[in-house]
Structures are given as C-alpha cells and as structure tokens.
Amino acid sequence: MLKHVTLTANASGAAWAAREGLVVMVVDVIDMSTTLEAALDAGALAVLGASPDGAKPPVEVNPAAVGRRAAEIALAAGSSVVLVTEPRVGTDEERANNASRVLQGIHQGGAEVSAIIPNLGAETPKICDLAGRVVVAATNTGGVAYDAALAAGAPAVITGTVARTLKKRGSAPAKAAARRAIEAANQFATGISVVAASANSLEDVLAAEYIMKLIIEEGFLAYKSSL
Numbered sequence: 001m002l003k004h005v006t007l008t009a010n011a012s013g014a015a016w017a018a019r020e021g022l023v024v025m026v027v028d029v030i031d032m033s034t035t036l037e038a039a040l041d042a043g044a045l046a047v048l049g050a051s052p053d054g055a056k057p058p059v060e061v062n063p064a065a066v067g068r069r070a071a072e073i074a075l076a077a078g079s080s081v082v083l084v085t086e087p088r089v090g091t092d093e094e095r096a097n098n099a100s101r102v103l104q105g106i107h108q109g110g111a112e113v114s115a116i117i118p119n120l121g122a123e124t125p126k127i128c129d130l131a132g133r134v135v136v137a138a139t140n141t142g143g144v145a146y147d148a149a150l151a152a153g154a155p156a157v158i159t160g161t162v163a164r165t166l167k168k169r170g171s172a173p174a175k176a177a178a179r180r181a182i183e184a185a186n187q188f189a190t191g192i193s194v195v196a197a198s199a200n201s202l203e204d205v206l207a208a209e210y211i212m213k214l215i216i217e218e219g220f221l222a223y224k225s226s227l
Contacts, residue, residue: 003185003189003190003191003192004191004192005191005192005193005194005212005215005216005219006022006191006192006193006194007193007194007196007208007209007212008193008194008195008196009195009196009197009198009199009204009205009208010057010145010195010196010197010198010199011057011058011059011061011144011145011147011148012057012058012059012148013145013193013195013196014026014059014145014146014148014149014152014154014157014193014195015059015060015148015149015151015152016152016193017149017154017193017195018148018149018150018151018152018153018154018157019152019153020191020193021154021155021190022154022155022190022191022192022193023154023155023156023157023158023181023184023185023188023190023191023192023193024146024149024154024156024157024158024192024193024195025157025158025159025160025177025180025181025192025193025194025195025208025211026049026142026145026146026149026157026158026159026160026195026197027142027159027160027161027162027177027194027195027196027197027204027207027208027211028139028141028142028143028145028159028161028197028198028201028204029161029162029163029201029203029204029207030121030163030201030203031119031120031121031124031139032049032119032137032139032141032142032143032146032159032197033142033159033160033161033197034121034122034161034163034165034173035084035119035120035121035122035124035137036049036135036137036159037122037159037160037161037163037165037168037173037176037177038121038122038123038124038125038165038166039082039084039124039125039130039135041125041165041166041167041168042125042129042130042131042166043130043131043132044082044130044131044132044133044134044135045073045074045077045079045132045133045134046070046073046134046135047134047135047136047137047159048066048069048070048134048135048136048137048146048157049066049136049137049138049139049142049143049144049145049146049147049157049159050063050066050067050099050101050102050136050137050138050143050146050147051063051066051101051138051143051144051147051148052085052086052098052099052102052138052139052140052143052144053097053098053099053100053101054098054140055140055143055144057144057148059148059151059152060148060151060152061144061147061148061151062147062150062151063099063101063102063105063138063147064101064102064104064105064108065105065150065151066102066105066136066146066147066150067081067101067102067103067104067105067106067107067108067109067136068105068106068108068109069105069109069150070102070105070106070109070111070134070136071105071106071107071108071109071110071111072109072111073134074109074111074112074133074134075109075110075111077132077134079132079133079134080111080112080113080114080133080134081106081111081112081113081114081133081134081135081136082113082114082115082116082117082128082130082133082134082135082136083095083096083099083102083103083106083113083115083116083117083136083138084117084118084119084124084135084136084137084138084139085098085099085102085116085118085119085137085138085139085143086098086118086119086139086140087118088118088119088120089118090118092116095116095117095118096116098138099138102136102138106136111134114128114133115127115128119137119139121163122163122164122165122166123166125166126166141197141198141201141204142159142197144197145195145197146159149195155184155188155190156184156187156188158177158180158181158184159177160173160174160176160177160178160180160181160194160207160211161173161174161177161207162174162207162210162211163207171214174207174210174211174214175214175218177211177214178211178214178215178218179218181194181211181215182215182218182219192215194208194209194211194212194215195208196208
C-alpha cells in the first residue's frame with residue numbers, strides 16, 4: 001500500500017526528503033529530467049543526476065560518488081557511461097571541465113566514458129546511441145537536487161517530467177514517472193517526495209504538483225484493486 005506523498009523543492013528539499021527515508025523524485029522539466037526520460041525511452045540501462053563543478057548548494061553533494069555509482073552499474077553490465085552536461089553550445093572539453101568531479105568518479109570506478117553530450121531534453125538521444133548505457137546528467141538544479149538526495153541517503157532517487165519525448169505524448173511521461181515512484185516506494189516500503197528542482201521555476205513546481213496528484217491517484221487505484 002502506498003504511504004504518504006509530499007511535495008518540496010530545491011536541493012535542500014531533496015536532502016530533507018532523503019533524510020526522512022523517502023523515495024525522491026526530481027522534476028526538472030527544462031531539461032534534466034526530460035533528457036533522462038528520453039534516455040530511458042532510448043533504452044538507457046540506468047539514469048542518474050549529479051552536481052556540476054560550479055554548483056554551491058546549501059546541502060552536501062558528492063558528484064564523484066555519483067560517478068562511481070554510474071561506473072559500478074556500467075561495469076556490471078559490460079557497458080559504458082554517457083555524460084550529459086552544459087554548455088549546450090560548446091566543446092566536449094568545456095563540458096568535461098564543467099563536470100570534472102563526476103568524471104573523476106567514473107574513472108575511479110574503472111568505467112569508460114563513451115560520450116560527453118549537451119543537455120537537450122527530448123532531442124538528446126538523437127546525438128548518440130544511449131541504448132544499454134548508463135546516462136549521468138551533471139546539471140544545475142536537477143542534477144544538484146538528485147545529487148543532494150543521494151548524498152543524504154535516499155533509498156532511491158528517480159526523475160520525472162511532464163514534457164513530451166520522442167516516444168511519449170500527452171500525460172504519458174508523467175504517468176510513467178508516477179508508476180516508477182510507486183514501484184520504488186513499494187520496494188522500500190516508504191513514502192515519496194516529489195521535488196521541484198527549482199522553486200523559482202514555475203514549470204518545475206506545476207509539473208511536480210501534477211505528478212504528485214497522479215501518484216496519489218495511481219496509488220489509490222492500486223490499493224482498491226488489492227482489496
């Protein structure tokens with residue numbers, strides 16, 4: 001049975017939810033969580049978020065640890081890691097410099113970084129083949145919130161969006177996110193906190209609220225079907 005669902009914002013909210021033992025869903029519509037939803041559509045093995053080098057949130061982050069986790073997943077599957085980061089318009093070297101701590105963790109973990117690509121939302125899988133690879137988005141707001149939740153010990157951190165992708169339209173992306181959150185909460189027998197990556201981003205706040213309502217509806221229907 002689904003336990004409680006909360007709504008919060010920012011890296012500080014993500015860290016709080018993690019310390020409460022909740023599954024954390026990060027919603028960064030433009031573009032981190034949309035990029036990762038598109039990566040899942042494209043067959044990515046796993047998706048993670050991390051803080052870029054220049055971020056200075058009021059809570060602990062550990063992008064190198066995210067990189068090591070990504071490497072562990074990739075090595076177990078005999079695969080590689082794709083790094084998504086900023087700047088959108090720039091060189092691979094500039095992007096690597098923006099996420100050097102994540103890259104350090106990946107290299108420490110012994111995995112290959114097969115591509116470094118920009119954070120372009122739904123269009124991201126057009127840049128390179130993401131199937132079977134671990135995708136890490138080192139971005140401001142969304143990546144920082146994800147990283148903060150991991151560093152604070154969340155049982156699971158996932159992402160969600162309301163934006164359409166190359167394979168999902170209408171409410172499908174939000175419903176897919178809601179189902180992932182419920183599955184994770186059931187796995188860990190805990191509640192869910194939906195985190196708007198930035199309280200200053202209206203699209204994140206409204207999207208997080210919408211997904212939270214879907215989680216409640218989906219969880220209630222699942223509860224009824226079990227009676």
